[in-house]
Amino acid sequence: MPDRLTDRLRRRVRTPRQKLVTGLLGTVLVVGLGGYGIARLTTPEDRSCAAGVERPEGSSECVGVNGDGHAFGIPELAEVAGAIGSENATLKPGEYATVALLLPLTSPDGGMRTKVLHEVQGAYAYQYRANHESNSQTPKIRLVLANTGRGNAHWKATAQQLSSMTGAPDRLRVVSGVATSSTEMREAVTALTGAGIAVVGTTITADDIANGPGAGKNRYPGLARVSPTNSDEAKALAHFGRVDAAKALLVQDTRSGDHYTDTLKSAFAASLKGAPYEPQLFTSPPDPTDEGTTANTFRQITHLICDTRAETVFFAGRHTQLRQFINALGSRGCTDRAFTILTGDEGSYLGADKKLDRDALRTKLTVRYASLAHPDAWKPAPGRPVPATGGSVVAYSTFETDIARASKKPVALADGQAIVAYDAMATAVHAIRQATPRDAQYPELSDVVTQWPQVKGSLRVQGASGWICLDNYGNPYNKAVPIVELAPDGSQRFVQIAWPEKNPPSTSCLPPKRG
Incomplete structure (x- = not known):
């Protein structure tokens, strides 16, 4: 026992030389790590x-x-x-x-x-x-x-x-x-x-x-x-739908600063002069791709729509809110009545939207939008000739x-x-x-x-x-403005081409003088 205890004490007591070496090693480690830390702090982060x-x-x-x-x-x-x-x-x-x-x-x-x-x-x-x-x-x-x-x-x-x-x-x-x-x-x-x-x-x-x-x-x-433009889309929709303003209603976003929505609701309002109902209002989140709470508002708006004589609903808003509105209208109390929703080109997003309740499109609800292009618009088909x-x-x-x-x-x-x-x-x-x-x-x-x-x-x-x-x-x-219908299976079915000026352009395609 005494010999073992002596050995342990001998190991713990360091000679001056050992202390010097240990101190130098410690200094090197501290300086080295400190230098690394300083370099990390002073070198700009690579954000490329x-x-x-x-x-x-x-x-x-x-x-x-x-x-x-x-x-x-x-x-x-x-x-x-x-x-x-x-x-x-x-x-x-x-x-x-x-x-x-x-x-x-x-x-x-x-x-x-x-x-x-x-x-x-x-x-x-x-x-x-x-x-x-x-x-x-x-x-x-x-x-x-x-x-x-x-x-x-x-x-x-x-x-x-x-x-x-x-x-x-x-x-x-x-x-x-x-x-x-x-x-x-x-x-x-x-x-x-x-x-x-x-x-x-x-x-x-x-x-x-x-x-x-x-x-x-x-x-x-x-x-x-x-x-x-949205105005041209609205005019094309009006020429296509021949909508009776007395049986139409506008649902519009009140959030300002969204130039698509702002100009679309103005264009739709111009097409609905003489409509008997004031617009139904909702307010989308600052980022309109967020869900927000607008689904709750649409649930209430569907009740009010059932109180009207409207058959056509013009929707001025982005695609997330459009999807929420369609889902809500599919669960309306007056499912015995048929409605057609007409909207702008944001409707094109809905074909790939997995949150869309496609059963809503089987409740006498038709959704049509003014598309910017469609693969069937310029393909000949039986009973649907291509414009000259x-x-x-x-x-x-x-x-x-x-x-x-x-x-x-x-x-x-x-x-x-x-x-x-x-x-x-x-x-x-x-x-x-x-x-x-x-x-x-x-x-x-x-x-x-x-x-x-x-x-x-x-x-x-x-x-x-x-x-x-x-x-x-x-x-x-x-x-050319293709009118497209959203089908219950998610497909986007081409209906026909509509024109802002009601008819196709002349062969010369020279715009008239405008004020």
Whole structure:
């Protein structure tokens, strides 16, 4: 025992040399770890995602501009983003102009994610045609994806980045996409056109994100659109439905600042002059893709609708609230009465909405909406001839060939998003090439924005969604409006084409003079 105790004490008592070595080691460890900690504190955090893309402070989203195949963390976009990156990699410096597709690529909303995917697929389909199937016309087209984030919250940083890309090597000449009629997108359009960049909106339909006649109405110099305005959609619906205002009712969102909803309810109200009932009101959440509590309001509104003599209900609101309203009306007390809901192009989201109660569509309830495009609109069918003007079977057939390249699986076309994005890209490329002098490789930025007044007549764009004949303010004249019905099985059934001017455009497709 004494020997063991002596050994233990000997081990615990360190010699001066041992103490010196131990102290030096401790100092090295402290200094080393301290240096590492200081470096961590003083070195900026790497928030990059890919070339031109990074996570903004306080956000996990990848925001910015990229054309190298980056999918912004969205698995569904990986295939088409990779195809865009591969196509861009074949282009040589100096031989191309760039088109940016501005979208909320990282939106968490399921309907928006589907819309974004289809728009990217449609844009890529025309990029490929422009570079490989256009008789070697120049310049070639580079396509980049520009993410504005959830709810377009990061539009400003992305717009500023795009504005810095007009010189070499990018030579950005057009921004397309701009797919929602929101305040953020209006500000983005203002910033981009203010920087002298031409913009082609895909699915913006708000009347106040557009140019027009009168003082102060050219607020977005260089803006063009391939979709009809809400007013034109409402006029087309009215011509199609021949609605009796005495038996019609308007249900509308009171939340202001949403340019789609604001202009749609104004357009519907104009179509319902003389209606005996005041509008039924609801208020959507600040982010209209949130469920909120509006379902409770709709349950009450359905009771009031049953108290009226209405047969047609015009709905001015976004798709989430539209779905809630349909679900509520399917459970109404007066299921013995038939109702038709008429609404704008937000109805196109409902085909893929898993929260829609499809049994509601079996309760004498018909839901029809003004679509921006539909795959059956320009296909001949028994008893449904294709209009002689306003579009063509050949243009749509060409689109079908091109869109097949965008995905190994068939691209869903019923919501019309891929078709419209393809047409917007076609319009952008048309302007870029028309503005390019014969002895130049690419156009000047300032020359592209002046092209829109000439896109008409024989210089119109033969769009897959119909002829794109722009007036002097960049708005499509008498654009085909497919009326689509939502079927109980979730399919989106084409009914017929309606026209804002009641009849198809003439062969010349020249807009009339307006005040």
